[in-house]
Amino acid sequence: MNPTSNNFKNIPIYAQTEETYSVGNIRALLSEIATCLEKLVKTGETGMIDLNSLPLAPGEYEQLRQTLAQGEFSARIEAIGPSEIIETRYPGVWWVTHYNVEGDIVADMLEITSLPEIIKSQPEDIRTGLELLRAQLDDAQLNERAQQ
Amino acid sequence: MNEHETPGHGTLGERLAQQGISRRAFLKFCTAMASLMALPPGTATAIAEALVKSKRPSVIWLSFQECTGCTESLTRSDTPTLENMIFDMISLDYHHTLQAASGYGAEKSREDAMQNFFGKYLLVVDGSIPMHDGGVYSTIAGRTNLDLLQEAAKGAAAIIAVGTCAAFGGIPNAKPNPTGAVAVSDIIKDKPIINISGCPPIPVVITGVLAHYLTFGALPELDDLGRPKSFYGETIHDRCYRRPFYDQGKFAKTFDDEGARNGWCLFELGCKGPTTHNACATTKWNGGTSFPIESGHGCLGCSEPHFWDAGSFYSALSMPASPLELGTDAAVAGVAAGIAVSIANRVKKGAAKSAHEKTTIADLEK
Numbered sequence: 001m002n003p004t005s006n007n008f009k010n011i012p013i014y015a016q017t018e019e020t021y022s023v024g025n026i027r028a029l030l031s032e033i034a035t036c037l038e039k040l041v042k043t044g045e046t047g048m049i050d051l052n053s054l055p056l057a058p059g060e061y062e063q064l065r066q067t068l069a070q071g072e073f074s075a076r077i078e079a080i081g082p083s084e085i086i087e088t089r090y091p092g093v094w095w096v097t098h099y100n101v102e103g104d105i106v107a108d109m110l111e112i113t114s115l116p117e118i119i120k121s122q123p124e125d126i127r128t129g130l131e132l133l134r135a136q137l138d139d140a141q142l143n144e145r146a147q148q
Numbered sequence: 149m150n151e152h153e154t155p156g157h158g159t160l161g162e163r164l165a166q167q168g169i170s171r172r173a174f175l176k177f178c179t180a181m182a183s184l185m186a187l188p189p190g191t192a193t194a195i196a197e198a199l200v201k202s203k204r205p206s207v208i209w210l211s212f213q214e215c216t217g218c219t220e221s222l223t224r225s226d227t228p229t230l231e232n233m234i235f236d237m238i239s240l241d242y243h244h245t246l247q248a249a250s251g252y253g254a255e256k257s258r259e260d261a262m263q264n265f266f267g268k269y270l271l272v273v274d275g276s277i278p279m280h281d282g283g284v285y286s287t288i289a290g291r292t293n294l295d296l297l298q299e300a301a302k303g304a305a306a307i308i309a310v311g312t313c314a315a316f317g318g319i320p321n322a323k324p325n326p327t328g329a330v331a332v333s334d335i336i337k338d339k340p341i342i343n344i345s346g347c348p349p350i351p352v353v354i355t356g357v358l359a360h361y362l363t364f365g366a367l368p369e370l371d372d373l374g375r376p377k378s379f380y381g382e383t384i385h386d387r388c389y390r391r392p393f394y395d396q397g398k399f400a401k402t403f404d405d406e407g408a409r410n411g412w413c414l415f416e417l418g419c420k421g422p423t424t425h426n427a428c429a430t431t432k433w434n435g436g437t438s439f440p441i442e443s444g445h446g447c448l449g450c451s452e453p454h455f456w457d458a459g460s461f462y463s464a465l466s467m468p469a470s471p472l473e474l475g476t477d478a479a480v481a482g483v484a485a486g487i488a489v490s491i492a493n494r495v496k497k498g499a500a501k502s503a504h505e506k507t508t509i510a511d512l513e514k
Binding site: 041 | 165169170171173175176177179180182186188190192193224343358387388389390391395411429431436444
């Protein structure tokens with residue numbers, strides 16, 4: 001992302017404290033996360049919460065960020081724009097944010113799982129990678145023979 | 149000729165591979181699509197599996213009596229790469245604003261697509277269709293919009309009416325409607341029509357509907373106005389972050405009072421959120437920055453039929469929406485009262501005559 005680009009995300013937003021502005025969405029959301037986490041612990045069932053579908057008040061998103069905070073693990077993927085994956089300070093609760101090339105959020109998820117799917121190498125990509133590697137080995141072999 | 153013989157109409161998976169787009173990147177796109185379509189967040193992998201195998205359908209896009217705002221909404225969206233993946237999902241064979249061809253060449257590409265993919269292509273329409281005076285108020289290549297629509301609709305698998313003009317007649321249809329503008333559904337009765345209303349519609353809704361069609365091979369579930377329920381199933385009011393203030397009875401009374409500064413509900417300032425079905429409150433605009441209510445202005449109700457004629461944008465929904473009709477009612481009541489007075493006066497006049505009393509003008513005016 002180019003920090004100097006004319007981007008809406010460059011407009012600073014200051015989170016207001018719960019005392020001054022709250023409609024109570026964060027408490028409800030945290031309770032839902034706890035329920036999902038309990039299911040993961042007891043049955044292994046994973047869960048997802050789509051933050052884009054929730055009507056959060058201005059400032060509440062930032063409040064949620066502050067509450068969940070960053071844990072031990074973070075990763076960044078470059079695939080048609082960046083994706084940020086962080087494990088929150090509650091292990092098993094992952095915050096997965098997909099951006100487009102201009103840095104706008106296109107999907108924003110809380111995943112309750114041991115490892116988000118997007119981090120794993122996809123089988124099709126692995127096959128493509130294998131073909132590329134074999135082609136490279138074949139090229140190298142041909143070059144060696146040509147030199148002999 | 150069938151789709152297998154036509155270059156550029158293979159599967160989406162082939163197209164993505166040609167462009168070097170990884171499956172992980174596509175999975176990311178599908179996660180965004182699942183979020184948009186209000187499908188369970190975990191379905192992205194299944195959507196990706198279905199989409200890569202799907203054939204890219206031919207799409208013919210006809211623009212009629214419109215302002216080009218709908219096309220602008222789609223092509224100038226703030227998320228170019230992901231949303232423009234729509235152009236990888238489809239083969240856009242005719243769009244007179246976007247295509248390079250012009251004149252006879254442009255019209256030929258439309259005719260070729262209609263012939264080669266008869267019964268299979270998707271027809272997208274933006275703009276209303278003028279009906280007065282033989283439809284002369286809007287023509288393309290010398291042909292009326294009505295003529296072009298009826299011809300293209302015959303071979304369409306489905307029609308997508310993009311924007312409030314195509315869906316419900318929109319602003320051209322507003323009183324006094326000098327061109328006799330009507331919606332697509334007023335003319336075409338024998339094809340499935342999906343209405344993506346809004347002035348303009350949210351761009352990702354167009355992408356989402358196409359993704360749904362490709363994933364499931366059918367149009368999404370529609371509401372009673374032909375709009376996809378996943379985007380139009382709830383009102384702006386239902387999903388508004390200011391809704392708790394409505395429930396608490398906290399309303400802004402002017403645009404600069406304390407209530408407005410505290411972000412209270414804009415109902416009394418004319419917000420049409422309670423009667424407007426759209427996804428603005430969650431999808432938002434300008435790359436997810438905000439939507440009108442978040443910027444301090446009430447919803448205009450642009451995705452509903454006749455929104456331009458539904459009274460002032462600044463009158464609360466609880467106020468009478470149509471003063472003209474009330475005026476008529478009042479006039480009827482006035483005439484009735486006048487007749488009653490007239491009868492009463494005639495009786496009085498008759499009584500005075502029989503009693504030889506003098507009737508004054510003041511008596512008649514009572």
